[in-house]
Amino acid sequence: MSHRDHHDHTHSEQALRTEALESLLVEKGVLQAALIDAVVSRYEHDVGPMLGARAVARAWVDAEFKQLLLRDAKGAFRELGIETVEDARVVVAENTPQVHNVVVCTLCSCYPWAVLGLPPTWYKEPAYRSRVVREPRAVLREFGLGLPESTEVRVWDSSAEVRYLVLPQRPNGSQGLSQEELAGLVTRDSMIGTALPAAPGEQAGA
Amino acid sequence: MSDRELPDSGPAAPPRANGELVFEQPWESRAFGMAVALHEQGLFAWDAFREQLIAEIADWERAHPGAVTAEAGYRYYDRWLAALEKLLAGTGICPKADLDERASAYAARPHGHDH
Numbered sequence: 001m002s003h004r005d006h007h008d009h010t011h012s013e014q015a016l017r018t019e020a021l022e023s024l025l026v027e028k029g030v031l032q033a034a035l036i037d038a039v040v041s042r043y044e045h046d047v048g049p050m051l052g053a054r055a056v057a058r059a060w061v062d063a064e065f066k067q068l069l070l071r072d073a074k075g076a077f078r079e080l081g082i083e084t085v086e087d088a089r090v091v092v093a094e095n096t097p098q099v100h101n102v103v104v105c106t107l108c109s110c111y112p113w114a115v116l117g118l119p120p121t122w123y124k125e126p127a128y129r130s131r132v133v134r135e136p137r138a139v140l141r142e143f144g145l146g147l148p149e150s151t152e153v154r155v156w157d158s159s160a161e162v163r164y165l166v167l168p169q170r171p172n173g174s175q176g177l178s179q180e181e182l183a184g185l186v187t188r189d190s191m192i193g194t195a196l197p198a199a200p201g202e203q204a205g206a
Numbered sequence: 207m208s209d210r211e212l213p214d215s216g217p218a219a220p221p222r223a224n225g226e227l228v229f230e231q232p233w234e235s236r237a238f239g240m241a242v243a244l245h246e247q248g249l250f251a252w253d254a255f256r257e258q259l260i261a262e263i264a265d266w267e268r269a270h271p272g273a274v275t276a277e278a279g280y281r282y283y284d285r286w287l288a289a290l291e292k293l294l295a296g297t298g299i300c301p302k303a304d305l306d307e308r309a310s311a312y313a314a315r316p317h318g319h320d321h
Contacts, residue, residue: 014287015233020308021291022236024300031247036239039246043238044228087252107260109282118228118238124282126267160253 048117051082052165053186055115056197057179060170070094073165077115084114088160094167095193099152102140102193103164104132110158112165116191123192133157143194166193174200234283241290250293258289 025031055076059066069076073090077083084090090112093101105111106129111119122128132139136153140146147153156164168190174182177200185202189195229235245252262285270278294300 014237014284015231016312017291017305017309018233018237018240018287020305020312021294021300022240024304024308025240025244025294028300030249030299031240031243035243035247036236039239039242040229040235043242044235108256108263109259110256121230121282126280160256 043113043118047113049115049186049188049191050183051077051080051117052112052115052188052191053183054080055082055165056167056186056191057183059167060174060182061179066167069167082114088163090115090163090165091156092165092167093154093156093193095169097169098150099154100140100147100193101154101156101164101166102132102136103156103158103166104129105158106130106133107159110160110163112163115165116188120188140194143189145195166191168193168197171197171199229283231283234286237283237287237290241286244294244299249299250297255289255293258293259286262286262289262292 022031022033022036026033055069055073058080059069059076065076065079068079069092073092074084077090088110093103095101103111105123109119109124111123128139133155136155137147140153158164168186170182171185174185177185181200185197185200187195187198190197229238241255244250245255266280266285270280291300291302291305295302295305
């Protein structure tokens with residue numbers, strides 16, 4: 001298939017340029033390969049949506065923490081031992097029975113890395129970035145999330161200054177679950193706003 | 207089926223699991239790591255990179271009007287690499303001519319040495 005061939009060709013070209021760039025930067029003494037390894041490993045293994053899920057689960061069981069999360073998200077993350085290296089402010093948008101929040105970056109791919117890791121591919125694609133602003137209900141339906149007409153949908157467009165995290169509603173039937181079990185219901189997409197948390201008994205993130 | 211489904215391709219399309227591969231190609235992780243590491247070393251402000259990335263994405267979208275699918279050839283990390291190259295060329299950290307020359311030299315390597 002020529003389509004694939006074209007992509008493979010492009011990939012090898014990009015791979016060559018990336019390798020060339022890295023070797024030049026190392027030669028110039030600007031960067032060490034080990035630093036690149038460390039950054040990649042951090043985002044592949046240590047940082048991810050499980051961090052955001054911990055904050056959400058804590059907010060579900062601890063009203064005071066929830067107030068802190070809504071008022072000063074970075075302060076709340078610090079309390080959980082989650083360091084945010086980004087300069088950008090993080091704003092947490094709370095879902096209620098009346099309001100559903102969904103996050104996008106229309107210009108590029110801004111995302112709260114510290115608590116969600118790196119964004120999924122679709123978050124960075126032109127389709128999601130352009131359409132979720134114009135027709136959020138239709139896009140959410142395609143994600144399998146049908147919202148009643150009475151629910152207001154708010155779309156939050158990320159910027160250099162502000163990143164957003166959705167605080168989903170605690171699922172019905174989750175009384176009696178431990179904080180850790182609750183965190184297991186909180187999917188990445190539920191914190192972007194394109195899904196709801198898993199129902200108790202369902203396994204999130206499987 | 208495409209290996210890069212979009213949200214509008216049906217309910218099963220967008221990866222729901224949190225365990226989605228972060229990088230589709232090894233070079234993408236190197237390009238990502240280089241930009242972040244350079245920023246963390248203080249070589250440029252993150253906003254400078256972000257501005258360049260926004261410009262690269264906007265240029266691609268202008269050149270492909272109405273194309274919102276991956277089938278049109280949009281590759282996020284292609285834009286990322288282009289932004290990094292331009293930022294490093296513009297700041298004099300890595301002139302384009304140096305990079306072109308090195309990349310050509312690598313391309314000329316015999317097969318089996320091109321990974």
